Amino acid sequence: MSENDSDEVDLWRRAREGDPAAFGEVFDLHKDRVFRHAYRILLDWHDAEDVAGTAFLELWRNRGAVRVVNGSLLPWLLVTVSNVASNSRRATARYRKLLDRLPRTEPVPAVDDEALARLEPFGDELQDAMRDLNPVDRQLATLVILEGFSVLDAAEAVNLSPGSAKTRLSRMKGRLRKRLSVTADSTSAGDFS
Incomplete structure (x- = not known):
């Protein structure tokens, strides 16, 4: 040595x-x-x-x-x-x-106008709520709620079974709904109900 x-x-x-x-x-x-x-x-x-x-x-x-x-x-x-x-x-x-x-389609903007319109009433409150989600739930929310991917495609992208993804999305939507004080009949909540 x-x-x-x-x-x-x-x-x-x-x-x-x-x-x-x-x-x-x-x-x-x-x-x-x-x-x-x-x-x-x-x-x-x-x-x-x-x-x-x-x-x-x-x-x-x-x-x-x-x-x-x-x-x-x-x-x-x-x-x-x-x-x-x-x-x-x-x-x-x-x-x-x-x-x-993934299916090849015409280019889609990162977040379409309809998704932006649904999020506008929540502003910073939604960003804070999304930031507090664990990474897998945040990815699922982004892919399914904001980007419009199917639960099956989102589950595959984040390496979950479709059933597990559906369960996580359901629980996560409930937590977001509660956090954002969105009622079930609110029309601005679209995908959160």
């Missing part, structure tokens, strides 16, 4: 003990190699940055189980980059497959 390796082991020990400067030095020591490895796999600058960042996040999250090989963290980081890049490619492929299955 060289003196440089010994320094890295000491840095890693200090980082594991909670020294943020030591973790920063470990990051600085390997960031370029980790990024280059991610870029070689993905051939996309932004995706490589995301994957490299995720590898360092995993290094920190798994700091108690990380194996130092020949006095260096680099082998562990490179293997992690390969795994994260594979996961990223699979997720991208699933997303593209879903987009390919």
Whole structure:
């Protein structure tokens, strides 16, 4: 083991003990190699940055189980980059497959005029209510209520069963209705009833 390796082991020990400067030095020591490895796999600058960042996040999250090989963290980081890049490619492929299955129609604005008219009376109150939803419910609300996708398509997009999506939408609409003080016979509530 060289003196440089010994320094890295000491840095890693200090980082594991909670020294943020030591973790920063470990990051600085390997960031370029980790990024280059991610870029070689993905051939996309932004995706490589995301994957490299995720590898360092995993290094920190798994700091108690990380194996130092020949006095260096680099082998562990490179293997992690390969795994994260594979996961990223699979997720991208699933997303593209879903987009390919969606029906091709003429372009539709992000939120149509009718949806905007339904939301106008609520203003900031609706935005706050939507922001407070958990991410899956927010995605379902956006896809079904605002964008007009079917529950089946929205369920597939957020990786839920159609039954689960219907249940979540029903509960979420009830919470939104209560939060926004919308009565069941209100004509401005359209899709919230």
